[in-house]
Amino acid sequence: MxxxxxxxxxxxxxxxxxxxxxxxxxxxxxxxxxxxxxxxxxxxxxxxxxxxxxxxxxxxxxxxxxxxxxxxxxxxxxxxxxxxxxxxxxxxxxxxxxxxxxxxxxxxxxxxxxxxxxxxxxxxxxxxxxxxxxxxxxxxxxxxxxxxxxxxxxxxxxxxxxxxxxxxxxxxxxxxxxxxxxxxxxxxxxxxxxxxxxxxxxxxxxxxxxxxxxxxxxxxxxxxxxxxxxxxxxxxxxxxxxxxxxxxxxxxxxxxxxxxxxxxxxxxxxxxxxxxxxxxxxxxxxxxxxxxxxxxxxxxxLPVLGVGAQNAFVDLDTAWREGRLCDDLPALMLANANQLTAEQLERIEQMVSQTRTGFFxxxxxxxxxxxxxxxxxxxxxxxxxxxxxxxxxxxxxxxxxxxxxxxxxxVGVEVSDEQLVPTRQVVEGVNRVWKHVRRSQRNPQGGRVHKEMPIHLSNVQLICPACGAATRTGARIEPDGGKVRFCKKCKAAIGRIAPPKAKQAKNA
Known part of the structure; x- marks a missing residue:
């Protein structure tokens, strides 16, 4: 995806x-x-x-x-x-x-x-x-x-x-x-x-x-x-x-x-x-x-996707305060699901295996x-x-x-086309990660803190059309001088980022 x-x-x-x-x-x-x-x-x-x-x-x-x-x-x-x-x-x-x-x-x-x-x-x-x-x-x-x-x-x-x-x-x-x-x-x-x-x-x-x-x-x-x-x-x-x-x-x-x-x-x-x-x-x-x-x-x-959906709506709330919303909600949900940590995934697995059926x-x-x-x-x-x-x-x-x-x-929100932005922008704007911080006067305890950090498209798992695997992507320079995105598993090119150098020089 x-x-x-x-x-x-x-x-x-x-x-x-x-x-x-x-x-x-x-x-x-x-x-x-x-x-x-x-x-x-x-x-x-x-x-x-x-x-x-x-x-x-x-x-x-x-x-x-x-x-x-x-x-x-x-x-x-x-x-x-x-x-x-x-x-x-x-x-x-x-x-x-x-x-x-x-x-x-x-x-x-x-x-x-x-x-x-x-x-x-x-x-x-x-x-x-x-x-x-x-x-x-x-x-x-x-x-x-x-x-x-x-x-x-x-x-x-x-x-x-x-x-x-x-x-x-x-x-x-x-x-x-x-x-x-x-x-x-x-x-x-x-x-x-x-x-x-x-x-x-x-x-x-x-x-x-x-x-x-x-x-x-x-x-x-x-x-x-x-x-x-x-x-x-x-x-x-x-x-x-x-x-x-x-x-x-x-x-x-x-x-x-x-x-x-x-x-x-x-x-x-x-x-x-x-x-x-x-x-x-x-x-x-x-x-x-x-x-x-x-x-x-x-x-x-399914529970992993459900948690991703919950986190996506938190992202949307933050983005809407800035006057924007993502234009592809399923993609935002998937991006959030793929960002879940191993600890979060383990808790979801425990929930699946330990929850029992109630009378109601x-x-x-x-x-x-x-x-x-x-x-x-x-x-x-x-x-x-x-x-x-x-x-x-x-x-x-x-x-x-x-x-x-x-x-x-x-939802009943009157959102204009100008307020709908590419989902990647919303993901990069509200992504939060754990960072290790040294002790300082501002942070005497140090240790792990939760910070907002941008996430690049290469860190989001996508489905490769060539091998069908959920994998991450990278960028490389082709022989013609153009830049493409490629699947890190099968190395197949899946999208061009920059045109060949000949076209760049001609446009210049």
């Missing part, structure tokens, strides 16, 4: 045809246990029952409010003070009405629209679409109707139009470009096979959509606050007898949300087990396509997933290797488009 301003590298000859040819035969089908299907259906039914419980609570509150309005008028006859009788009759109506309003509101509140996705055109990425179609055939999964890209270290399979796509195979594949930048071709294909494993699960994918939708809705009811909540809080501070009534209303609303919080966690707990089983099943697809050993390598590589985890721990894939003992049908970027046409240009889309549509 080259940085944004590096010269575009040609695709390795024969890699595309070799990769496509290896997907001509299907994998052995992954059976789904009937008990698993039954359990998933039971969980889905339970997740539908939980909102019905909520609707039942609304009906109960409405019924009690009606009973008070219709039959508690006797308070005006039994209480001598007209003001006290008025308060005793009206206060429950105010409290019950507000409680009913705040309970009904989430049923009709519109969800915030997700940011628009960057969809790929099959005509602009023919190899990727052909590869995806063949991989779907090998896995036995329906083809996605839409392929999107973003700047997340993730890939996902989803229903393209949500609820309206429950019937039919209206599916969407979203590819995180940092995965293509930081994984080998075989690792990347394994990740895609995992997502197509979800496609192949069919009914399980649709039931999962229902489970996740209900979980998300319950979370919105419990945690989401809006202008109504702020207005009620402001009114309860104004004083007078109504203040006490509003505080009572807020207390009842809080109690109701606590009850829903319990329902939310019950639903989350019962659904998490089935969601983890779905991930294990999809992992088996990945192992049968790319191999069990490759699966373990991918599981160890929707995904199994990496160690459990690696063990499950190892039990498959699959060699995999796909063994071609090289840069995953070979599947894309003009990968650097696509990354720049996705980066600009991320800033403007996802």
């Amino acid at each position: 080259t940085l944004s301003d590096a010269a575009a590298w040609p695709r390795e000859a024969g890699l595309a045809s070799e990769a496509l040819a290896q997907l001509d035969r299907p994998i052995e089908p992954v059976p789904v246990a009937p008990l698993y299907r039954l359990g998933l259906a039971v969980v889905a039914v339970l997740m539908v029952v939980l909102p019905l419980v909520y609707v039942g609570l609304i009906g109960l509150v409405g019924y009690l409010l009606y009973q008070h309005i219709a039959y508690d008028t006797v308070v005006f006859e039994e209480v001598k003070s007209a003001r006290a009788a008025f308060v005793l009759y009206v206060a429950p109506i105010v409290v019950g009405g507000l409680l009913l309003l705040f309970m009904v509101k989430p049923l009709f509140a519109r969800r915030a629209r997700p940011p628009a996705l960057l969809a790929l055109d099959p005509a602009s990425q023919p190899l990727l679409f052909e590869f995806v179609n063949r991989l779907c055939a090998a896995v036995g999964a329906p083809r996605p109707r839409e392929i999107n890209v973003d700047c997340e270290v993730n890939a996902s399979a989803s229903l393209r139009r949500g609820l309206w796509s429950l019937i039919g195979n209206d599916l969407r594949l979203t590819i995180g470009l940092p995965l293509a930048a930081g994984l080998t071709l075989r690792q990347f294909v394994g990740v895609l096979a995992h997502e197509f494993g979800h496609f192949a699960q069919g009914s399980a994918l649709r039931l999962t959509y229902i489970i996740r939708a209900v979980n998300a809705w319950l979370a919105r009811v419990v945690y989401e606050r809006d202008a109504w909540d702020e207005r009620l809080a402001a009114w309860s501070q104004e004083g007078g007898w109504i203040t006490l009534v509003l505080w009572v209303a807020r207390a009842f609303i809080w109690i109701t949300r606590r009850n829903l919080w319990c329902l939310m966690w019950v639903g989350h707990l019962v659904s998490c087990f089935m969601l983890r089983q779905m991930e294990f099943d999809a992992d088996r697809y990945e192992a049968r396509v790319a191999g069990s050993g490759n699966f373990a390598q991918t599981c160890r590589r 985890d929707t995904h199994p721990a990496d160690a459990d997933r690696i063990a499950s894939a190892a039990a498959e003992n699959a060699a995999g049908i796909f063994t071609a290797d090289g840069p995953a970027t070979a599947l894309f046409r003009d990968f650097a240009g696509l990354c720049k488009s996705a980066t600009a889309h991320h800033y403007r549509k996802v």
Whole structure:
């Protein structure tokens, strides 16, 4: 993977045809246990029952409010003070009405629209679409109707139009470009096979959509606050007898949300087990396509890219204060991942091997997933290797488009083209390294200190188009007097830095 301003590298000859040819035969089908299907259906039914419980609570509150309005008028006859009788009759109506309003509101509140996705055109990425179609055939999964890209270290399979796509195979594949930048071709294909494993699960994918939708809705009811909540809080501070009534209303609303919080966690707990089983099943697809050993390598590589992404956003925060942003976010993430020290990589490895799956985890721990894939003992049908970027046409240009889309549509930052600078400039401007410093009056202790230092392009690992290895680059003078960048592993020239001396003299 080259940085944004590096010269575009040609695709390795024969890699595309070799990769496509290896997907001509299907994998052995992954059976789904009937008990698993039954359990998933039971969980889905339970997740539908939980909102019905909520609707039942609304009906109960409405019924009690009606009973008070219709039959508690006797308070005006039994209480001598007209003001006290008025308060005793009206206060429950105010409290019950507000409680009913705040309970009904989430049923009709519109969800915030997700940011628009960057969809790929099959005509602009023919190899990727052909590869995806063949991989779907090998896995036995329906083809996605839409392929999107973003700047997340993730890939996902989803229903393209949500609820309206429950019937039919209206599916969407979203590819995180940092995965293509930081994984080998075989690792990347394994990740895609995992997502197509979800496609192949069919009914399980649709039931999962229902489970996740209900979980998300319950979370919105419990945690989401809006202008109504702020207005009620402001009114309860104004004083007078109504203040006490509003505080009572807020207390009842809080109690109701606590009850829903319990329902939310019950639903989350019962659904998490089935969601983890779905991930294990999809992992088996990945192992049968790319191999069990490759699966373990991918599981160890993804957290490294994740840390690189976190560090990249720290770099972006520093750069944005200077009024600039990098033009290739996946490249910045990869550069940060490749700068991790041996100590940091060791900590990530310990995290992968020592983390255990919790009751409320929707995904199994990496160690459990690696063990499950190892039990498959699959060699995999796909063994071609090289840069995953070979599947894309003009990968650097696509990354720049996705980066600009991320800033403007996802983050909501109005960034101009002039503020987008080559990623190398951002890397050089915010790179921090450990330096050994002698003792002095300014630094009496001496030792290791953290300093900002520029990093040169030659210190960033790139994928060589000639040998396909992740390697560093160097610079050398060619016989014609020109200067080129070369791969330090195979010595092949991969980009010209300065023109030949004859052209330099002519231009002078």
